[in-house]
Amino acid sequence: MSNLFDQSLKVANCGLDSFASNLHEAGGDVNSLSWQPPAYGDVQAGLELASLINHPLVEQANQRAFAQYLDAQPVLVDVTTAVESIPAMAERKLILHAGPPIAWENMCGPVKGAIVGAIFLEGWATSQEQAERLILDGTVALAPCHHYQAVGPMAGIISPSMPVFVVENRPTGRRAYTNMNEGLGKVLRFGANSPEVIERLRWMGEELAPALSAALHMFGEVELKPLIAQALHMGDEVHNRNAAATGLLVKRLIPAMLGSGLPLDEVRRAIAFILGNDHFFLNLSMAASKVMMDAAANVPFSSMVTVMARNGVEFGVRLSGTGNQWFTARANPVEGLFFPGYGVDDAAADLGDSAITETAGLGGFAMASSPAIVKFVGGTPTDAIAHSLRMRSITLGGNGAFTLPAMNFAPTAAGIDARKVVDQNILPVINTGIAHKQAGVGQIGAGITTAPMPCFIEAIRALAAQVREHTGAAS
Amino acid sequence: MSNLFDQSLKVANCGLDSFASNLHEAGGDVNSLSWQPPAYGDVQAGLELASLINHPLVEQANQRAFAQYLDAQPVLVDVTTAVESIPAMAERKLILHAGPPIAWENMCGPVKGAIVGAIFLEGWATSQEQAERLILDGTVALAPCHHYQAVGPMAGIISPSMPVFVVENRPTGRRAYTNMNEGLGKVLRFGANSPEVIERLRWMGEELAPALSAALHMFGEVELKPLIAQALHMGDEVHNRNAAATGLLVKRLIPAMLGSGLPLDEVRRAIAFILGNDHFFLNLSMAASKVMMDAAANVPFSSMVTVMARNGVEFGVRLSGTGNQWFTARANPVEGLFFPGYGVDDAAADLGDSAITETAGLGGFAMASSPAIVKFVGGTPTDAIAHSLRMRSITLGGNGAFTLPAMNFAPTAAGIDARKVVDQNILPVINTGIAHKQAGVGQIGAGITTAPMPCFIEAIRALAAQVREHTGAAS
Numbered sequence: 001m002s003n004l005f006d007q008s009l010k011v012a013n014c015g016l017d018s019f020a021s022n023l024h025e026a027g028g029d030v031n032s033l034s035w036q037p038p039a040y041g042d043v044q045a046g047l048e049l050a051s052l053i054n055h056p057l058v059e060q061a062n063q064r065a066f067a068q069y070l071d072a073q074p075v076l077v078d079v080t081t082a083v084e085s086i087p088a089m090a091e092r093k094l095i096l097h098a099g100p101p102i103a104w105e106n107m108c109g110p111v112k113g114a115i116v117g118a119i120f121l122e123g124w125a126t127s128q129e130q131a132e133r134l135i136l137d138g139t140v141a142l143a144p145c146h147h148y149q150a151v152g153p154m155a156g157i158i159s160p161s162m163p164v165f166v167v168e169n170r171p172t173g174r175r176a177y178t179n180m181n182e183g184l185g186k187v188l189r190f191g192a193n194s195p196e197v198i199e200r201l202r203w204m205g206e207e208l209a210p211a212l213s214a215a216l217h218m219f220g221e222v223e224l225k226p227l228i229a230q231a232l233h234m235g236d237e238v239h240n241r242n243a244a245a246t247g248l249l250v251k252r253l254i255p256a257m258l259g260s261g262l263p264l265d266e267v268r269r270a271i272a273f274i275l276g277n278d279h280f281f282l283n284l285s286m287a288a289s290k291v292m293m294d295a296a297a298n299v300p301f302s303s304m305v306t307v308m309a310r311n312g313v314e315f316g317v318r319l320s321g322t323g324n325q326w327f328t329a330r331a332n333p334v335e336g337l338f339f340p341g342y343g344v345d346d347a348a349a350d351l352g353d354s355a356i357t358e359t360a361g362l363g364g365f366a367m368a369s370s371p372a373i374v375k376f377v378g379g380t381p382t383d384a385i386a387h388s389l390r391m392r393s394i395t396l397g398g399n400g401a402f403t404l405p406a407m408n409f410a411p412t413a414a415g416i417d418a419r420k421v422v423d424q425n426i427l428p429v430i431n432t433g434i435a436h437k438q439a440g441v442g443q444i445g446a447g448i449t450t451a452p453m454p455c456f457i458e459a460i461r462a463l464a465a466q467v468r469e470h471t472g473a474a475s
Numbered sequence: 476m477s478n479l480f481d482q483s484l485k486v487a488n489c490g491l492d493s494f495a496s497n498l499h500e501a502g503g504d505v506n507s508l509s510w511q512p513p514a515y516g517d518v519q520a521g522l523e524l525a526s527l528i529n530h531p532l533v534e535q536a537n538q539r540a541f542a543q544y545l546d547a548q549p550v551l552v553d554v555t556t557a558v559e560s561i562p563a564m565a566e567r568k569l570i571l572h573a574g575p576p577i578a579w580e581n582m583c584g585p586v587k588g589a590i591v592g593a594i595f596l597e598g599w600a601t602s603q604e605q606a607e608r609l610i611l612d613g614t615v616a617l618a619p620c621h622h623y624q625a626v627g628p629m630a631g632i633i634s635p636s637m638p639v640f641v642v643e644n645r646p647t648g649r650r651a652y653t654n655m656n657e658g659l660g661k662v663l664r665f666g667a668n669s670p671e672v673i674e675r676l677r678w679m680g681e682e683l684a685p686a687l688s689a690a691l692h693m694f695g696e697v698e699l700k701p702l703i704a705q706a707l708h709m710g711d712e713v714h715n716r717n718a719a720a721t722g723l724l725v726k727r728l729i730p731a732m733l734g735s736g737l738p739l740d741e742v743r744r745a746i747a748f749i750l751g752n753d754h755f756f757l758n759l760s761m762a763a764s765k766v767m768m769d770a771a772a773n774v775p776f777s778s779m780v781t782v783m784a785r786n787g788v789e790f791g792v793r794l795s796g797t798g799n800q801w802f803t804a805r806a807n808p809v810e811g812l813f814f815p816g817y818g819v820d821d822a823a824a825d826l827g828d829s830a831i832t833e834t835a836g837l838g839g840f841a842m843a844s845s846p847a848i849v850k851f852v853g854g855t856p857t858d859a860i861a862h863s864l865r866m867r868s869i870t871l872g873g874n875g876a877f878t879l880p881a882m883n884f885a886p887t888a889a890g891i892d893a894r895k896v897v898d899q900n901i902l903p904v905i906n907t908g909i910a911h912k913q914a915g916v917g918q919i920g921a922g923i924t925t926a927p928m929p930c931f932i933e934a935i936r937a938l939a940a941q942v943r944e945h946t947g948a949a950s
Contacts, residue, residue, distance in 0.1 A: 271733060
């Protein structure tokens with residue numbers, strides 16, 4: 001101890017800068033570290049986290065999960081109806097929604113409106129009251145899309161008769177399903193359920209889906225990974241901006257659609273619909289991300305995040321190591337730009353399964369690829385690069401298949417490590433649309449939000465318990 | 476003079492840095508200027524240039540020319556045949572080529588091959604020998620596209636029966652014409668003239684052009700300025716990369732084409748052809764640039780460059796103030812990447828009217844918008860930004876209609892001032908394809924080149940003479 005006072009002082013300061021500056025002024029050799037206690041200072045969580053940092057079980061599991069994610073090859077293989085692809089829908093009246101599980105009475109306006117709309121579409125009820133009764137008496141069951149290998153943007157509603165895209169991970173054969181994008185304005189995914197909305201959904205099943213299906217059978221399967229990679233070089237981040245990706249998809253499918261032998265009028269309407277909606281590719285970007293993340297799922301002890309999803313009230317996260325368990329917390333507010341006439345008081349909470357794109361290293365994580373979008377969500381190209389750079393601190397590595405031109409073609413940061421999120425207090429960034437809190441009003445803005453910290457703390461606790469249990473059992 | 480030695484020394488050093496460093500070491504207050512004598516040290520040219528720098532006649536003329544360029548609104552208004560739009564073609568057998576004027580015997584391989592191909596297409600001859608005879612005896616006349624308000628990429632051949640796009644500058648009504656892009660591989664613009672090449676050209680006239688014409692009449696005119704602006708935000712610089720712009724054009728025209736009432740088979744072939752060629756928009760980008768530059772042309776005393784074009788041997792430049800006069804010099808070599816199996820010895824000299832895009836502030840001037848292309852032409856995204864930044868030194872201003880995301884949406888540098896080129900020794904940068912020197916082999920690489928200095932020196936001399944003459948006459 002006495003030695004300490006004989007040596008010249010070398011200080012590393014954590015905490016308030018003023019401690020360091022006093023020492024510096026007194027002539028001390030001091031380095032100020034940019035450090036905060038992990039988990040926003042939650043000591044218990046910090047200790048749980050400490051048990052997982054550099055733990056060989058977790059490190060190995062993450063390596064495996066991340067490699068499986070990198071190896072995934074999402075391919076658009078088919079267009080079917082939901083009931084054809086999701087067997088549970090044949091057994092009972094089932095409607096899927098975005099995000100983690102939530103009871104009907106707790107759901108937000110847009111999700112409720114969209115579920116009622118899906119009940120109308122299915123012909124199970126003709127009035128709001130009838131529809132609600134079917135839900136409350138259990139005739140119609142509700143469940144998260146993610147429970148059935150599915151994803152949907154915003155309300156994320158998928159009901160049995162809806163057409164779905166089928167995306168397959170080539171190396172494993174595992175599939176994911178997603179509904180088709182309805183365009184902007186009054187649409188089901190923002191909670192609208194008026195006759196025009198139902199009419200459009202019906203048309204999508206009757207004409208659009210057969211046209212897409214015919215095109216796909218003519219063209220063959222569409223590899224989505226190189227298509228997304230190319231779109232990232234054309235200003236998309238394939239979450240809030242899908243203009244280039246939609247164009248690249250169309251380029252493949254239109255000649256095939258025209259050669260399908262379907263009546264010209266039907267083909268014309270299908271093509272005009274797709275070309276009129278720059279977001280059309282979003283659902284495919286989500287399904288591709290879903291199979292990439294499913295490839296990484298269920299590796300015991302892995303702290304890699306495999307799902308981030310929102311139901312309009314809660315944000316839910318799944319880790320690879322903890323399988324199907326959800327860790328939920330209230331969704332964070334969205335910072336962004338509102339369309340004229342709307343403000344933060346009109347906004348629903350963050351909503352939709354589309355954060356699966358960020359989970360896969362796209363969307364907000366690939367913001368640097370999309371300088372043109374930052375004006376839309378509020379910000380500058382420099383902010384966009386800063387977002388992409390910051391995500392490196394909480395991820396397992398880079399995905400060389402998805403490169404960012406504005407960062408000298410650096411790979412996008414991918415494979416969120418829940419440990420790093422909690423350790424660094426850096427939250428995953430998410431690009432998102434903003435829905436009006438009332439059903440059916442639609443999109444009222446767009447912006448940037450983050451995944452809430454408590455999800456990750458809960459996830460770390462569960463993983464630490466799993467590791468403890470295993471180590472206890474093994475010793 | 477004696478005062479000089481009483482004062483403390485303040486030195487501005489031009490030339491070798493070592494002069495400055497000696498003074499600096501001796502305690503002198505010295506600033507080293509990065510300066511070279513203008514015109515690569517050509518004293519006579521430097522004196523001519525000096526007579527134009529800050530000359531009020533030139534300054535006012537440039538302001539006017541630049542404003543007219545900025546005001547231009549290029550709109551795709553029609554599809555016709557060349558002979559319908561260019562009256563001289565009805566009067567005699569006339570074939571247009573890229574670049575400044577050049578005699579048949581001095582032309583390079585690809586241009587000769589393409590001219591012979593056009594003669595086959597027109598049915599004026601059936602053999603190479605017959606075709607050459609028609610040229611040598613003056614039956615078939617050759618002239619630059621630019622002499623007839625036209626532009627064409629590479630060999631740039633336009634013959635009477637070829638379909639042309641008609642682009643109009645809305646405020647003035649002045650039009651420009653361009654042929655249609657044939658795609659890659661064995662194509663006329665690289666000098667190929669085999670039966671398959673002629674067959675394709677024939678099909679373009681018989682089916683593609685009518686389909687485009689019908690679509691245009693259904694859709695209405697296509698405003699090209701906002702389309703180009705959007706493509707710049709999607710990774711195109713609309714010279715060497717036109718993937719996004721082609722997609723944006725197709726998005727407008729395909730639904731119209733499908734509604735035109737033309738037979739489905741014809742429409743199908745036309746759509747597949749356009750969707751299969753990411754360069755399809757290039758010719759429209761060139762015609763749009765041509766009307767923007769024509770808007771700035773013929774303003775007496777203006778040193779603004781209105782044309783840069785290459786015929787495969789010589790590079791030619793026109794200034795606004797000197798009207799239709801060409802200033803030519805041997806084309807500079809292209810630095811770039813060659814396709815496997817080819818090298819610099821196989822390359823034709825820089826070729827084509829496509830440098831009209833750079834003249835309009837696009838192409839190489841907008842390189843920063845297209846980080847994805849720099850790999851194709853050799854280089855990094857940082858190089859791309861450096862090119863766009865450097866062009867600011869030789870231009871009259873920025874074009875707020877064309878913004879560059881990677882430079883925080885800065886306007887592209889536009890309106891090349893020949894005075895600044897000569898004064899700063901900074902040459903306009905041009906993105907370009909590299910053609911094989913033998914007719915018909917096709918594209919063998921892509922890269923970056925520059926406009927040669929002697930063109931600009933000659934242009935400055937002519938403009939100085941014009942100013943001198945005017946001032947002499949006025950005084």
